[in-house]
Amino acid sequence: MPYEMTEWVDDIVDPTNGEVLQEGTRYTAARANHFEKGIYDAHEKNDEQDNQIRRIQALLEIDGRVPGNSGAFYDLLEGSFSRAIRQTNTAILLNSITAGATQIDVDDGLAFEDNTQVTIYDNENIEDVIVSSVDGDTLSVQPLVNSYKKGARIERSNVKVGNGLMTFGTWGTYTISEVIE
Structure with missing residues (x-):
């Protein structure tokens, strides 16, 4: 849902007699909830972009390890940065x-x-x-x-x-588990 801005106006009062010439925009629960929804949607979009950036960074690092390796060390699954298939x-x-x-x-x-x-x-x-x-x-x-x-x-x-890090190890069998925060 696209965010729609509220055009806010101030009360304008005639200084000579105190008559209200223009009534300002009222602050209501509906408007406050509209602010909250806009902030929440922006936060969600930011989180989504962070996840996409992390995925791209992982792919770039993997691809840069060996010229032409096409990211074959780990193939990231769509939809999650943290899931990987170990080659x-x-x-x-x-x-x-x-x-x-x-x-x-x-x-x-x-x-x-x-x-x-x-x-x-x-x-x-x-x-x-x-x-x-x-x-x-x-x-x-x-x-x-x-x-x-x-x-x-x-x-x-x-x-x-180990401890959330991938490092050069000895040969053998390893179990990789996902940590959900």
């Missing part, structure tokens, strides 16, 4: 590889998409790399810094959630 794509390295390798053969290449960041790790080394392309079960990546053993894991996300 847990994972695969296992089929053969050992040496530092400098740019091709990774895995058991499930379809778990990944072009231009996404993954972490490769074994019991000795860990690093983040960008998957530039996926061809079947072969991932093309930038040259690896470390060597990895057969059976090393390649995973999409290792986010640790």
